[in-house]
Amino acid sequence: MSKDFDIDQYLGIFLDEAEEQLQILDESLVLLEQERDNKNLLNQIFRAAHTLKGSSASMGFEKMAELTHVLESVLDDLRHGKLTVTTEIIDYLLNGLDALKVIKAEIISGESNGVEISSLINDLKKIKGKEDPPAFITETKKAVSAAESSPSELQIELDDVEMHVASAAKANGYNVWHTKVNLAPDCLMKGARAYIVFNNLKDKGEVIKTIPPIDEIEEERFEDSFEFVIVTKLSKDVLNSIIKSISDIAAVQIEAVQIGFIAEGISEGERVEGDGRISSDKVHGQAKVAQTVRVDVQRLENLMNLAGELVIDRTRLADVNGSLKTTLGADKTIETLEEVTVHLGRIVGELQEEIMKARMFPIDQVFNRFPRMVRDLAQKAGKEINFIVEGRETELDRTVIEEIGDPLIHLLRNAIDHGIEGPQERMRAGKPAIGTIKLRAFHQENQIVITVQDDGKGMDPAAIKVKAIDKGIITSDIASRLSERETLNLIFAPGFSTATVVSDVSGRGVGMDIVRNHIEKINGLVDIDSAWGKGTKFTIKLPLTLAINRSLLVYLGKQVFAFPLANVLEIINVDVGQIQQVQQRDVILVRGEVLPLFKLSDILPYPDDGIQRDKPPVVVVGISEKRLGFIVDELMGEQEIVIKSLGEFIGQVPGLAGATIMGDGEVALILDVRGLAGQAGV
């Protein structure tokens, strides 16, 4: 084995791939339980297990290879009808999958948690009901040696163009060799090996076709062997010795291409199984996938930042253009400047949008782990649940995706544990025994909307009120005045929900305040809609991105501060004479409601302009169900701003979310309304 290559470089690719395959397994196994006769699905599961087996073995992760091998053999029996799909088998397979995930985590962390796979393997072998399957390693070795000793007929299918090239070459006295290279099963950098093979042949002839396609070979998406057709003057023996001289090559098989001969292509990986149809499906399936490039997330972040800079400069340019126009009036040069400014502005806008799109992921990245979770939880709770997911392809900014998983898990968990009733109870209520939970995502204007809806028992406002009074969240006086919607919102109040409380009330609430905090942290909103006896629906609204923010700009002295517009309810002018004192706090009555008032300059603290105004502007913000007003010196206007951090040295400042650069190059500070409320002691 060559030491020139860094295994870490391949580890990343391996882990990405493993994650992908594990995800496929996870999703399709759950689906398989519902569609037990779905042969395509079984094949898909088998292929994922097979790929994982191959890649883990080639990276030398024995434990993973061994376990996937056993899983694969059970799947193979299922696929060939030797076993039938039962819940028990699915459970075993899922257990195996969980162990694989743990092993993968071990690989990432580099420390062994001592996952015991032998009992799992025994279980799996038991359901196979057979003698021990041959150990994985020996099997591969056998396969390789078989290929070496008795080469089977090599067959390849060339398309018209390739056939044309091949026949033309042959007519000109070139040889057209169909070559199959088997790498040693313990070869670690298969992609690199393959590259060396092609590189050594580069000036000896022309490779006109490879199986799998060359990009897949480069990405190491093949098992232990790959094939190619080369047009060359070399003889078969010379070609053979050139390839054999490269280390880690187990076997080489070379045959002349029969021009005009058309046959089923044999392909990677599936040779051991001898199933040509699957592999051709696979090739076909991949052809439909859009071409993609893997890009480092950091690079996208940098691009986004650069685009942000351009946005700032666009604003500055427009400012300059504006002031030149006022001082110099109509002038040809200024007209051109204006034209360029507008055009540049548009292009920068589009550029920013495109980069933003590049950072978007389909929300399926979050959704795809839910079917399994719902299945497991439902099983544990003894409930039957039909889980429907819609809008998997809805795209969200990466930063938002990272944050949205946990709140959704909470909501789904609650829907299963407390929303959906047991089968008997449902029947008694005249509902179908199987409950339904629907998770849906879609775009609406400049927002992403995610809904979690169940047809369970819903929430009882009366019971919520009782509990809230009990918990000291509200007084009975206030409770009597609450609307139904306000009552439902009480479940988000900190301290309302604990697991024990929830089940005897109307049913919901493991950490609903945490759910709301999470969502509001990413500038989202959450709303409930519930009908007693009929079900509950949570609606989450999220911004498309966290990097750019529409803000209300205000002044304290000469310094500009930005309120995220998502938090701003309204702007009012308050008559100083109307301000009252309640418990040593300034409040004012706005349309009959008490609004606590704070001077922004006191809360931050920050120097203001010192001018005593009779009617200072007040920015009214909403955080959860609370409303509070901040007195500022002056209003500046609304603008899109790019959020930048204050940097590691300064770190988190309570009440500030970051900084941004204004059109004139000055730095404005972005306010964190939640933090401000904390500082204000609200």
Next chain:
Amino acid sequence: MDQEKNLVGAAEEQLVVFQLGNETYGIEISAVHEIIRMQSITKVPRTPSFVEGVINLRGRIVPVIDLHKRFELPLEEETPHSRIIVVEVKGVTVGMIVDSVSEVLRIPQNKIEPPPPAITGGIETEYLRGVGKWKEELIILLDLEKVLDKSEYKILEQHSQELAATK
């Protein structure tokens, strides 16, 4: 590298030399990003008093500290010679306000001595890397990592917040 240095004689250090009050200080040139004129600084609330605020350095938000305040030296008026030295230490970029920047020096390593206890008016020895002798002058070499140390800074931050809270 070492060989190269031996060729030119004794190993040297390249320093950016600046004034702070009456003293002359030096920091290693490799840490210096750039030296800029004073510009408008945006104050940031709830930061230690030596943090003057943040500036826009060509689209980047960079914090700026006042070294006088950092070392509890007597404050100096801002003059046309005042500069901000932008340094990068362990990936953290910080601007430092100094009274003036005088020159870039190569100083042989054998002219650098460990800091004697309590040499200067105010700066505690722990922030010093040593003292360089150059002609008739003493150049106090700052240990930037210590000066910008976060853990120390965190303590100061807490302290100043407590102060703010008691006010």
